[in-house]
Amino acid sequence: MRYDAGFFDPLGRMCLGSNAFAWMMSEVRDLANCICNGRLVVTQEGGYEESSVPFHALATIEAFSEDKSGFDNPIAHYGADPDGIPSPDQAAALQxxxxxxxxxxxFWPKSDQDILRGRLNSVRPAR
Incomplete structure (x- = not known):
């Protein structure tokens, strides 16, 4: 994961909150479960705002492990649209x-292509 997309990061300025990183990790985890028997390698790179990166990393680890630490994340919702509707720029990037x-x-087996299309259709924003 690259945490320089976080809300407080001075370089990335993508304004993602911890919940967004958790959502991305859960999507990647679910795809890995469907496509490659759950095998997944995760590394951390980027993230230059030292007071927020630990919270983003915690949210990512919780989503990856499907286990909640019980730690209250004070920045979980920063940067998040309360309705979960992406901005036009975000929708274009998702597309x-x-x-x-x-x-x-x-280049993948047909069954994996079908799984991917089903997952993408379930999260693709309306145009």
Whole structure:
């Protein structure tokens, strides 16, 4: 994960909150469960705002392990739209990422392509 997309990060400025990192990790975990028997390697790179990166990392680890630490995350909702509706820029980035995955999936087995399309259709924002 790259935490420089976090809300407080001075470089990335993508304004993601800890909940967004947790959501991304749960999506990646679910795809790994479907496509490669749950095998997944996760590394941490980026994140330059030392007071928020630990909270983002905690949210990521909790989502990856499907286990809650019980620790109260005071910045969990920063940067999050309360209705979960992406901004136009975010929707465009999500669409580009979805299109890229679909294009790459031509090299995957047919069953994995179907799983990917089903997952993407469940999270793709309405246009």
């Amino acid at each position: 580009k990422a979805s299109d890229t995955l679909i294009n790459m999936s031509q």
